[in-house]
Amino acid sequence: MADSFISLGIPEALREREAEQLRDRRNRQLMTGSRNYQAARRTRTNRDFLFDMGSSPRVHIYRDLRVLRNASRKLSRNNDYMIQFLRMNRVNVVGPASDQLPDAPTGMRLQARAKTPRGKPDEKLNRPVQDHWSTFSYPENASANGQQSLLDILLKAQTQLARDGETLARLVPADNPYGIAVKPLDVAWLDETYNERRPNGNRVIMSVELNSNDRPVAYWLTPPADDAAAGITPNVRQRTPVPAEEIIHTFLPFDQNCGDDTSTRGVPWAHAAMTKLWHMGSFDEAAIIAARIGASKQGFFKNQKNEFGDFGLGNNDTSFLPQTSEAEGQGLRGTQLPDGVAPGQFDVIGEYDFVPFDPKYPSEMFGPFNSAMLHGVACSLGPAYFSFASDLKEVNFSSARIGLQGERDWWRGLQFFLILHYLRRIYLAWLKSCMVEGVIALSPLDLARLSNPRFIPRGWAYMQPVDDITAIEKAISIGMTTRTDELAELGNVEFTDVIETLGAENAAAEAAGVDISPARPGAIAPAADASADSTDSADKPKKQD
Secondary structure (H helix, E strand, C coil): CHHHHHHHCCCHHHHHHHHHHHHHHHHHHHHHHHCCCHHHCCCCCCHHHHCCCCCCHHHHHHHHHHHHHHHHHHHHHHCHHHHHHHHHHHHHHHCCCHHHCCCCCCCCEEECCCECCCCCECHHHHHHHHHHHHHHCCHHHHECCCCCCHHHHHHHHHHHHHHHCCEEEEEECCCCCCCCEEEEECHHHECCCCCEECCCCCEEECCEEECCCCCEEEEEECCCHHHHHCCCCCCCCCCEEEEHHHEEEECCCCHHHCCCCCCCCCCCCCCCCHHHHHHHHHHHHHHHHHHHHHHHCCEEEECCCCCCCCCCCCCCCCCCCCECCCCCCCCCCCECCCCCCCCCCEEECCCCEEEECCCCCCCCCHHHHHHHHHHHHHHHHCCCHHHHCCCCCCCCHHHHHHHHHHHHHHHHHHHHHHHHHHHHHHHHHHHHHHHHHCCCCCCHHHHHHHCCCEEECECCCCCCHHHHHHHHHHHHHCCCCCHHHHHHHHECCCHHHHHHHHHHHHHHHHHHCCCCCCCCCCCCCHHHHHHHHHHHHHHCCCCCC
16 A cells, blocks of 8 residues: 555655554454444444434333333234233233132132241131131122122233233222222323423322332322223313322333333333234234135136227127126116135136136245244243143143243242232231221231231142152151142142141041041051951961860
């Protein structure tokens, strides 16, 4: 390059400056490519990815929440896999399983854990609380409208969490023995467009009022705009502040909201899979239509031009086509054009040539393509692919066990989240109301003792009952676990209930003279003992007196 500069007659100082600039440019390119984050470099191939990155999740939620929520609800009405995902949430998080139905519609059994000063369970306090909680769980007590049990309310809350990304309910005074009830609300009552600074210094972010510590102090309820369009609410949308103590509003604080402490709203869990789910639904519909048309073997009769350049109709004669009647054509006779498909149908649209129409879709690639798409959707939503898509073709016992283990860990996490942020809020408010109403004789100290209950959600049956029970038996024998914990893993099973039931069974069997004690390994059945004794006595000589 120096020779080229010399040949052009450029001064030495200019040549050195140009060479230095070239070195600097090469060094910058080298540093950009090797030391900085490659994913942050805007190139021709990733401009659409790096465009409009935004500054915080709250900005994206503010812009897109209403559209995302409506899209998720549309999928929940029309998309098979979205319906399956919501069903799996209800069954696995709330339950209960069909073989674990509780005595009352609580959904998750309450285990009060108040203790005496000596550290033993205080059954005189725990038992009445558990019994009244079961009574409260019936529809006439649990819900403000008297139509939903506590189990129904939990099922609705979990559906809202998965579909809308957040759930909303209000604790209201009620005309029942406990003086309180739950009123589930549509999350659309929280208008995401309402943002302002209050005169007291608090901030309202998407209808949630926060104090200086970003703690919710009030929720501003606004009638949903869709209701106003349907004539359900007045034209004036009045905002009503409700104290945070009366509102249960929760959403997952991680995933889409991670990194922003002032995020007050959640987004639908299927936000990353929505587009793919909708395209898959449209793709399936098109494939079904193509298969139906292909099975119908449709064809057409096509006209050809004659030597005069027209279509051989002669004075625009269309009499060979089916004609509409006066009644069908509203008094006008005319050509009836084909507008439907039926098996073996061939519509006449002219003369001479026959043009077959035989679509070859769906092809053999339809299944693999659909499966590949569902793998991505399942990764986004959380469940194992084979249980989400009901596809067990490539699953054996070992792979199913590994897959279900990870999936069940996910469901257990969601169970704990719903208990901690939703069900426990209902329980604590109900407990205070019970003390005020005098339903249960409680003191403020009793409230503190009862504030750490245990809710037992649904569990799952053993995959290998014999091996699993043997391992559990050994773990109990060496003190690694307890019967109470292992029964809780099965879900809605309490050790004290098992003891009471076993005691009743043994008493009934003893009264009937029936031995139901388990046979020990190597033991001889009583019938065999009796026959052996009779044989031995027959062979042996009798003792003489």
